[in-house]
Amino acid sequence: MKWSRLICLLSVAQFAAMLPATAQKLPVIQQAAFKKDTFRIQSYGAKADGISLNTTAIQAAIDACNKKGGGVVLIPKGFWLTGPLVLKSNVNLHLAKNSLLQFTSDFNQYKLVKSEWEGVPQMRNQSPLSADNQQNIGITGYGIIDGNGDAWRMVKKEKLTASQWETLVASGGVVNEQGNSWFPTEKGFKASKMKNPGVIEPGKTDEFYESVKDFLRPNLLVFNKCKRILFQGVTFQNSPAWCLHPLLCEDLTLRGVIVKNPWYAQNGDGIDAESCKNVLIEDSYFDVGDDGLCIKSGRDEAGRKRGIPTENVIIRNTTVYHAHGGFVIGSEMSGGARNIFVEDCTFIGTDIGLRFKTTRGRGGVVENIYVNNINMKDIPGEAILFDMYYAAQDPVPMAGEKREAPKVQLLPVTEATPVFRNFRINNVICDGASKAVFVRGLPEMQISDIEISNLVVKAKQGIDIQEAKGITLKNVKLEIAQTAPLINIQNSSNIKFAGIAYEKADRLFTISGEGTKNIQLSGTSVTAAGEKAVFKDGAAANVLEIKK
Known part of the structure; x- marks a missing residue:
């Protein structure tokens, strides 16, 4: 049996065993475990009427559970309105069937805190769900967590139907001078005209940050420097910005979770694992407004200074519907990414299937990426994309939008020059894409050492390789509409x-x-x-x- 025929029959674990030593052992993710002691939020005064603000009651239950050595904080069935909550060690926030944990649209409930945005230190509104330096924490169950993102997000006219746009504008808010973007508040609209209003820098006062508060949308969930995390069973939806953002965390398991955002949700990523170590994502569903399964590690100089890669990641048996990319690395990958295994996933309608993106200025090394058994259908962009000219645009141009190819010039190699190397992609089937494979490196740092085997693609265009070296494609079947070349x-x-x-x-x-x-x-x-x-x-x- 030929080597390439053999690979397509193997699991990622078996596939990895045949690869270099860096890939021979799948990472082991330590699991969270919780006491069975149960803390009921009604005992602390919570009311499931959809009107009463239950922040104090739910937080009191979390604090009590933590102080008594941990256990389960139970959100029973019903409609529970709350402000931001802070999780603590050994606490499992468990949502019962038919429970809805709804975060308030009252911005006054969210204090401004020092945080990060796309890998850069910034002031942000407090996340609805957060944890810092905690261990053994979980969010599990069967209910829904809603971030009330519609109250925060701007919306582009081109992403709505005419009737949807009319309804949105009639609801209030502010439309920009061009008439193509809607903002929920005047304060948010004014801040949108500023360059990086949330960046923490000398001269900015508390009063300034307060004046741009509405623009500083929080991620639905931010866990920072936490260990042994479990997300299981629940639905996370309608986030103001990114949905799930584990940052500098270790031993994260996400299992059987649903992540949903409107497809037009600006920055509506599903999960962004940033500078994390030992991550397992399995048996889950994503349908979001930006990248679905995304690996990050900081941006530009700030990310390089942190210097912590995202590493030892397993993603398997997961489906991504609408998203800018199904599985994505970058573009904020300045701390690097390595030893990542993706297996048995399906991408339906994602703008790009496998999306690896960076740009000059990022720096960082992305290496040892192993992908096996991927199904794709109705991909508007590329089935497989490597691009070192990321330009912070939607991956698929809107109707009538014209984009020029980037100017190609040779620049010196510095610490800000990104590196993509050592990718192994096996057994991918794609029914419908604009282009089968697109590889675009930099003249000074070509993309290198990529092997793609057992690929079947139906697309408008075939294979496009620019500024690359050491690229192998074998056992590839192409059904291409535009065949010159x-x-x-x-x-x-x-x-x-x-x-x-x-x-x-x-x-x-x-x-x-x-x-x-x-x-x-x-x-x-x-x-x-x-x-x-x-x-x-x-x-x-x-x-x-x-x-x-």
Whole structure:
């Protein structure tokens, strides 16, 4: 049996055993465990009428549970309105069936706190759910946690139907001068015109931060420097910004969870594991407004100074519906990411399937990423994307939007130069995408050492490789609408194609750039192609070797 045929039959654990030593052992995630002692929030004065604010009562139950050595704080069935809550060690916040924990839309209940946004220290509103330096904490059960994000978020007109937009504008708030964005409050609208209003810097007073408070949307959940965390069974939804944000945490398990945000939710990520170690995400569902399953580790100089990668991550048996990306690394990955295993996941309607993004200025090394058994359907963008020119835009242009390709120039390598290397992607099926594979590195730091095997893609465009080296694609089946060319290669070297199946192609290759060399094609029929290759922009014809 051929090596590539064998791999597709293996689990990630078996697959990893055949890989370099860095990938031979799956990480072990320590599990949280809780006493059975139960603290009922009604005993502390909570009322399930959807009107009474239960912050004090629920927090009192959490505090009492913690002081008595831990246990379960029970949210019974019913509608429970609350302000922000702080979880503590050895407490399992458990939501019963038919329970709704609704966070208030009263911004006055959320104090301004020193926090982070996209890896940079900033003032933010206190998160509805937070924990700092705690151990053995959980949120479990069967109920719903709603962050009331609609009260906080701006909305772009282009993401709503005409009737939805009219209804939103009629509800109040402020529309910008261009008439294309709606803001819930005047204060939030004014702050949106400022550059980084939440950044903590000399000269900004408490009064200033208060003046931009409405703009400083909180993440629904932020756990900072916590250990042994369990999220299980519950639904997290409608977050003001990111939904789940574990930061500098260790031993996190997320199991059987549903994460939901409106598809138009600005910054409505599902989970952003940032500078975390030992993470297990399994048997869960994401349907959100930005990236679904996302790995981060800080941004630019601040992330490099922290210098803590996200590492030892297992993601399996998880489905992502709408999202900017199904599984994503970056773009804030300045502390690095490594030893990440993704297996048996399905992405339906995500803008991009596998999305690896960064840009100059980030720095950081992303390496040892292993992906196995991925199903995709109806992907508007790329099925597999590596891009070192991330520009903080929605991955798929809106109707009528024009975007220019980035200017390619060679710059010096510095600590701010990002690195992508050593990815192994196996057994991916995608029914519908704009492009099958897109790899775009930097002239000074090419993306390197990527192997993609057992890939089946139906897409408008085929394979596009720019500024890369050491790329291997084998056992690839392409059904491509635009076949001139099927494969584009620009300024790349040591690129190997083995066993590429396709029905037809007007042109098999377009190869360009003086830096292009050593392109090999084997195990592939060239008779279905109108022409084999076109060479331009300094690429020599002898860089392509075709073997039987």
